[in-house]
Amino acid sequence: MARKKDRIFPDVTLTVDLTKFQQTDKASHILNCYDWEEKNGTYKVKGSFKDIEDVFWKLSSLKRLDALKYQTDANQDYSTPTHVGDIEVVDTVMDYIKQKYSKELNKIVGDAVSIQYSRVSNKLLVSFQPLRHGKDISCCHFARERFITFYQKIATNLLVRTFSLDPTLKTQLKSIELEFPKLLISSDSHRLAPMSSVSVTGSYTDVLRLEEFLKSGAMSYYQLTRHQTQQPQTASDSASASSRAQSPQKEKEEACPICLDTMKDKKTLSRCQHSFCKDCLDRAFESKPACPICGTLYGHLKGTQPHKGTMEVSTNASSLPGNISYGTIVIRYHIPSGIQGEEHPNPGHRYEGAVRTAFLPDSPEGRRVLKLLQRAFEQKLIFTIGQSSTSGRTNVVTWNDIHHKTNREGGPTNYGYPDPDYLARVQEELKAKGIY
Structure with missing residues (x-):
């Protein structure tokens, strides 16, 4: 699990003021085991999430003259207060995190802290409280800081797109969710229109893969499209699905990561060496000229921002x-x-x-x-x-x-x-x- 957390927090910095410890020699000895630099009388320790977590807990065991400080620079310095401030979050982002990253969320708060939710004036607030009475409040502050970093990592890469779906096919949504476990798919089951709205929330890459997966006919019974335009299933789609069922080993070896079908007119990207069907890659590059797997950029990226502005x-x-x-x-x-x-x-x-x-x-x-x-x-x-x-x-x-x-x-x-x-x-x- 530590490796997974390190991917979420690849580079973490902890700022420490040694003058706040009664035994500065012991605190200094702890820091010497890690990568640090001194700046304006404080020590900045850099490393992976696990390294910084280890430093924090080791320092927390030492007696202090005052609470450990969290500093933004030499002139902005915040001693650990007795109250841990609430965090205002966006409902859409928090709902996605709770459903798709619940294990990571539990790891962030740990065994000593509980995370609580409340609503004030239509604002969703997140708060942190110690599970055991008398527990050092610094644990809550550390959990809060980890949550902020995690929340922003998710929020800045989150995309919400709306598709249209024939209501008679909504029973197949569970199968799509199994294929794309990190996508949050919600539908409006109350609408009676021929095409109902389906909202998909996830990372840019996952949403794009879903879109191409559906367009390609990889699961031919889905008639899900963008922009309220239904795409009919073709005979070639059915044949393709049948072919995949007959040769699972070949699919595993030569499947296109986008359509999940056998490679057709294989094209390999020059820099990252990932391969796709040529048509799938061309469609993906129309949205973003980057590898759909690793994000390596190819060419000049142009967005969809309105022209006037x-x-x-x-x-x-x-x-x-x-x-x-x-x-x-x-x-x-x-x-x-x-x-x-x-x-x-x-x-x-x-x-x-x-x-x-x-x-x-x-x-x-x-x-x-x-x-x-x-x-x-x-x-x-x-x-x-x-x-x-x-x-x-x-x-x-x-x-x-x-x-x-x-x-x-x-x-x-x-x-x-x-x-x-x-x-x-x-x-x-x-x-x-x-x-x-």
């Missing part, structure tokens, strides 16, 4: 929490309402525009991120048209999967500052789209 940039002298040495970069996006194109979920239908404001520190790294975001905007990657994860409305302009800070304060869970890893994290997201 502006990105205005200004600066002011006020600083953001955790960045008191710098001013603030203010980004104002304006995407007007309009008519959806062929690349959008419902071509010909109107979509509702959006006005969004985001903030960056006016530091060298912040200005570098600004230039990358400007390139992403030009490539139409900042926004898309779909379903709002907060209101649930469809046919609206929504954020794509490039994370923005839309609040000046409030920390990571409120999309604000301080968040010392944000600039590095957003650069990783942009790099995945070929922007670096």
Whole structure:
């Protein structure tokens, strides 16, 4: 299980102030067993999730003059308070995590902490409480920080798409869920229209694989399509399914990862060496010129952001929490309402525009991120048209999967500052789209 957690948290940093320990020599000895660097009188320990977890518990066993501090930089420092703050989360994301990542969620809180949910003024809140009376509250703080990192990893890569399905075929949804265990599929069973809505939530790669899987006729009895256009089953689809049933070993050896059928006109990508049917790969590249398996980018990525829109940039002298040495970069996006194109979920239908404001520190790294975001905007990657994860409305302009800070304060869970890893994290997201 540790290996799986390390994939979720590939690189974790713990900031330690040795002056808070009664036995600094013992604390120093613990740190010397790991990769660390000293900065402004504090020690930053870097490593895998398991390494940092080990450091934390070893340090927690030592007597302290004061609570262990969590610092965002030399000037922003937060001692562990007696109360663990609630975290506001999005219902769609939290529901997905609880259903598809319940084991990982249990590992995050551990045996000493319970995770609780409450609703205040239509806001879903997550809180952390010690299971045993008198237990060190720092365990709850550590669980909270792990949850924030995990939540953001999932939320920034989550995609919601709506398909149309013949209501008479909804009994087959369980079979699809078995084929795609990390996709959350929900249907509107109350609708009586010829084609009913089916919502699919999951990572970009998994949703794309499902779409290609269904389009290819790999399970020919599914007549599920995008954009409310039913695709009929063809004779070749039935023949293909029959062929697969007769030769399971051949399918295992030569199956296309997208359609799950035997390779037809095999094409191997040059950089990552993954192979697919040529037609399947061509269709996948129409959505995103990247390997559907590993995400390696091939060519220039173009998004589905509406053509009309502006990105205005200004600066002011006020600083953001955790960045008191710098001013603030203010980004104002304006995407007007309009008519959806062929690349959008419902071509010909109107979509509702959006006005969004985001903030960056006016530091060298912040200005570098600004230039990358400007390139992403030009490539139409900042926004898309779909379903709002907060209101649930469809046919609206929504954020794509490039994370923005839309609040000046409030920390990571409120999309604000301080968040010392944000600039590095957003650069990783942009790099995945070929922007670096």
